[in-house]
Amino acid sequence: MERMTDELRRLTDDMFETMYAARGIGLAAPQVGREERLAVVDIEDNPIVVVNPQIVLADGSARGEEGCLSIPEVFGEVDRATRITVRALDRNGEPFELEATDLLARCLQHEIDHLHGKLFIDYLSFLKRRAALAKWESMKKDFPRNLRKVPANEIAGRHGEEAL
Ligand code: ZN
Numbered sequence: 001m002e003r004m005t006d007e008l009r010r011l012t013d014d015m016f017e018t019m020y021a022a023r024g025i026g027l028a029a030p031q032v033g034r035e036e037r038l039a040v041v042d043i044e045d046n047p048i049v050v051v052n053p054q055i056v057l058a059d060g061s062a063r064g065e066e067g068c069l070s071i072p073e074v075f076g077e078v079d080r081a082t083r084i085t086v087r088a089l090d091r092n093g094e095p096f097e098l099e100a101t102d103l104l105a106r107c108l109q110h111e112i113d114h115l116h117g118k119l120f121i122d123y124l125s126f127l128k129r130r131a132a133l134a135k136w137e138s139m140k141k142d143f144p145r146n147l148r149k150v151p152a153n154e155i156a157g158r159h160g161e162e163a164l
């Protein structure tokens with residue numbers, strides 16, 4: 001993708017909307033059936049668009065639980081760098097660099113993986129991955145669009161199950 005267009009800006013708006021509706025903190029274009037190398041994240045009311053993101057520096061390592069809007073209700077522990085620098089284009093197609101730590105760093109690594117066709121369960125051990133996939137198989141019918149839908153009565157006060 002060489003440049004941002006109005007159509008792609010609308011796509012990012014739609015992706016934020018989809019992500020908020022699913023109570024997620026990150027969403028990558030392939031999760032909504034698009035091929036662009038583009039993702040949106042929002043942690044603590046700080047919406048960020050990354051286009052063609054590249055991790056240019058990575059430091060530290062920490063294990064943390066992850067979930068994914070594309071495989072709802074499945075969680076697993078993944079090792080990620082704790083501090084990264086990402087180079088990307090923003091919503092207007094302007095280049096920028098972003099330093100991220102902790103949850104934002106984890107979220108960006110998870111979304112950038114999506115752009116390379118990789119899911120967090122690919123990091124799990126064989127047995128854990130198999131268990132996660134079996135759980136997802138059994139629940140798939142409840143998620144027709146492959147994205148988590150949260151019933152309105154569950155939205156209030158739902159914490160600690162952030163999906164990316
Ligand atoms: Zn995900």
